[in-house]
Amino acid sequence: MSATIDPDTAWDAFSRRDRTFDGRFVVAVRSTHIYCKPSCAARRPRREHVAFLPDAAAARAAGYRACRRCLPDAVARDRAAVVAAAALLGGDAAPPLAALAAAVEYAPHHFHRLFHRLTSVTPAAYARTCRADRVLAALRGADNVTAAIYAAGYAAPSRFYADATRLGMTPHAAAAGGAGETLRWTRLATPLGPLLLAATARGWSRFGFDEDEANLRAAFPTATLRPGDAADRARATTLIARAAAVAGDASLPPPLRRTAFRTLLHKHATPDS
Ligand SMILES: [Zn+2]
Structure with a gap:
């Protein structure tokens, strides 16, 4: 996502730990030099200590490190896996969950939850x-x-x-x-x-x-x-x-x-x- 997000919307999403905003921006924390997903479970820093950047690459370019708790770099991979899986599910022979998850290299239960979280359907x-x-x-x-x-x-x-x-x-x-x-x-x-x-x-x-x-x-x-x-x-x-x-x-x-x-x-x- 390269579009710039409105800071008030971003802060609101970050405050609510809204998972639907994961991948739409990252939160860079100036006091710790770490960047996070909007949904990161860690304690919220003060607003004046954060910057909202378009993606992980922008955060790294600005000298921030990925948070080890929320793994913000995994968002792009998760999304690519869901897109690849959806293409398989749309084919003539939709694979069962185990084969589907194997095809995108995730554990079945984890992938089922991920797919549902991003698409709202199983x-x-x-x-x-x-x-x-x-x-x-x-x-x-x-x-x-x-x-x-x-x-x-x-x-x-x-x-x-x-x-x-x-x-x-x-x-x-x-x-x-x-x-x-x-x-x-x-x-x-x-x-x-x-x-x-x-x-x-x-x-x-x-x-x-x-x-x-x-x-x-x-x-x-x-x-x-x-x-x-x-x-x-x-x-x-x-x-x-x-x-x-x-x-x-x-x-x-x-x-x-x-x-x-x-x-x-x-x-x-x-x-x-
Ligand atoms: Zn984090």
């Missing part, structure tokens, strides 16, 4: 969203639902049917382009850009960033589309607010954050999933 939940994204496309191209299950990379039909509930309609109806279904859609601003939310009478059917009615029409060519009413907007607004309240680390790449955000929307839309 690796398994993130992988599920990536997999579910492929369900509709697979249904459309397949001769039957069984073929679609394997085309989308599912090892077991039960998982496919669980993910297909995110379509808000049966796999059969989705394969037919949404025939017989009515989709009510709303488009709202989110911290990560404009989002289209569409629902059937069964539940949420689509969360699409940068999408509009034309994208929804392309996804469900034979469905009836209706703009949502005030009640639909209110439900969508509530859902977005719930997800935005916990959305993860702002320094992660936007595509990763958007996938994590849609994962949070699904989590709040169906609390049991």
Whole structure:
């Protein structure tokens, strides 16, 4: 992160030991010549003794040493590991936690916590969203639902049917382009850009960033589309607010954050999933 952070915001984050600011700046303590992550557990120095610098490299260049307690140099490595893991989770065969953690050279339990801390979702939940994204496309191209299950990379039909509930309609109806279904859609601003939310009478059917009615029409060519009413907007607004309240680390790449955000929307839309 090279952007300069507002000192009052930085001091506030440092005072609260806010982990979501780790990696966005470092705190250089003039009295000890040490630099820390904003979340460092050590006792807070007086404000006049600290400087807020963009990153660890800037702190080292200014003659500071890394704190041995909070290990501020590990932040960049942690973030790179989460980005690499997210790419693996988005592939056709998402690795289980042990293999995922091994691929990025972290211990499984530690990496699970790290991934959740930076993205606000678990690796398994993130992988599920990536997999579910492929369900509709697979249904459309397949001769039957069984073929679609394997085309989308599912090892077991039960998982496919669980993910297909995110379509808000049966796999059969989705394969037919949404025939017989009515989709009510709303488009709202989110911290990560404009989002289209569409629902059937069964539940949420689509969360699409940068999408509009034309994208929804392309996804469900034979469905009836209706703009949502005030009640639909209110439900969508509530859902977005719930997800935005916990959305993860702002320094992660936007595509990763958007996938994590849609994962949070699904989590709040169906609390049991
Ligand atoms: Zn520290």
